[in-house]
Amino acid sequence: MTQVSPAQTPGNATFTVRAPASSANLGPGFDSLGLSLPLYTTLRVTPQEATEVVPLGPGLQGTPADESNYVYQAMWLAARRAGRPLPPARVEIETEVPLARGLGSSAAALIAGIVAGNELLGCPLDPAAVLDVAAREEGHPDNVAPALFGGIVVATLDKLGTHYVRLDPPAHLGVTVLVPDFELSTSKARAVLPREYSRADAVHALSHAALLAAALSVGRLDLLRHAMQDYIHQVWRAPLVPGLSDILESAHEYGALGAALSGAGPTVLCFHDTREPTGQLHTYLHSVMARNGLTGQVMDLPIDPAGTLVERAQVAWAE
Numbered sequence: 296m297t298q299v300s301p302a303q304t305p306g307n308a309t310f311t312v313r314a315p316a317s318s319a320n321l322g323p324g325f326d327s328l329g330l331s332l333p334l335y336t337t338l339r340v341t342p343q344e345a346t347e348v349v350p351l352g353p354g355l356q357g358t359p360a361d362e363s364n365y366v367y368q369a370m371w372l373a374a375r376r377a378g379r380p381l382p383p384a385r386v387e388i389e390t391e392v393p394l395a396r397g398l399g400s401s402a403a404a405l406i407a408g409i410v411a412g413n414e415l416l417g418c419p420l421d422p423a424a425v426l427d428v429a430a431r432e433e434g435h436p437d438n439v440a441p442a443l444f445g446g447i448v449v450a451t452l453d454k455l456g457t458h459y460v461r462l463d464p465p466a467h468l469g470v471t472v473l474v475p476d477f478e479l480s481t482s483k484a485r486a487v488l489p490r491e492y493s494r495a496d497a498v499h500a501l502s503h504a505a506l507l508a509a510a511l512s513v514g515r516l517d518l519l520r521h522a523m524q525d526y527i528h529q530v531w532r533a534p535l536v537p538g539l540s541d542i543l544e545s546a547h548e549y550g551a552l553g554a555a556l557s558g559a560g561p562t563v564l565c566f567h568d569t570r571e572p573t574g575q576l577h578t579y580l581h582s583v584m585a586r587n588g589l590t591g592q593v594m595d596l597p598i599d600p601a602g603t604l605v606e607r608a609q610v611a612w613a614e
């Protein structure tokens with residue numbers, strides 16, 4: 296995260312905060328593993344006497360243009376953690392992250408808002424505190440951690456704090472996402488999960504999640520397909536995402552290194568080797584959508600290494 300000391304810039308200067316999309320879980324890493332993707336939520340913040348919240352662009356149609364906006368509420372979370380009131384500002388919000396598709400739009404909004412609130416206050420919170428505020432608000436750290444730090448993040452939230460390890464993406468690991476043209480809210484997709492699991496399911500999940508984290512950390516791309524097996528959430532969510540079961544079973548035949556529901560869905564993520572063409576995989580994913588009467592987009596994306604960035608306009612002190 297790039298932080299510019301407010302002491303170096305005038306207190307009323309405009310700044311921008313850019314937070315990326317994320318794909319959480321990656322199969323068995325439910326609520327604990329995620330990666331960052333280069334689609335962004337951007338805030339343009341200008342300190343002024345009265346607060347204004349301005350969602351811009353078609354992606355944010357229907358989100359509130361007032362203090363109830365999730366981004367503005369997130370700015371206040373930073374102020375509350377710092378124990379200070381939030382200074383008023385004009386906050387313009389734009390996003391490239393499709394809402395309610397399992398690509399972490401709410402995490403990007405939350406992180407961007409907390410970082411912007413922190414900037415307005417002169418950065419009283421360090422990055423670990425920003426992450427902890429966000430993870431407690433979201434209830435799980437798997438989207439907010441990669442949205443803040445970029446790359447791939449393994450994280451856990453407990454009473455003492457949010458603990459994490461950030462991994463640089465392994466060489467040659469690329470992502471292909473199938474983003475269907477329908478929304479599925481995270482709360483709806485969490486409501487279908489069972490309250491309890493058997494010991495066998497727990498052992499299956501923790502052994503696969505541990506193998507996946509280890510494989511990603513040493514670049515063992517050959518293990519991804521095996522390590523990404525999951526019975527904790529995908530099997531329960533499959534009825535909400537037509538075509539998911541087919542893709543999980545067969546994507547490797549079309550070049551995928553592994554496949555998973557992205558976050559709570561309905562986006563599906565496949566890993567690919569960036570040295571290999573992905574045309575066959577795209578054709579397959581489009582055919583799954585067509586068979587299920589769906590439309591949507593298939594995109595190849597790199598893993599975003601940077602995470603959230605803050606930029607201040609260069610303003611000469613003499614002005």
Ligand SMILES: Nc1ncnc2c1ncn2[C@@H]1O[C@H](COP(=O)(O)OP(=O)(O)O)[C@@H](O)[C@H]1O
Pocket residue numbers: 336355358364365366388389390393394395396397398399400401402404479480481482558559
């Ligand atoms: N930039 C934003 N500004 C305001 N609200 C947002 C923004 N991004 C996301 N949200 C809120 O988050 C909701 C989607 O969150 P969620 O169901 O968790 O899906 P996901 O995070 O996978 O996109 C949206 O319906 C909207 O209420």
Ligand SMILES: N[C@@H](CCOP(=O)(O)O)C(=O)O
Pocket residue numbers: 317319320325326327396397398399400401435437438481484485528557558559560
């Ligand atoms: N671990 C969460 C992740 C939700 O991600 P989102 O991008 O769908 O908000 C879950 O699986 O519920």
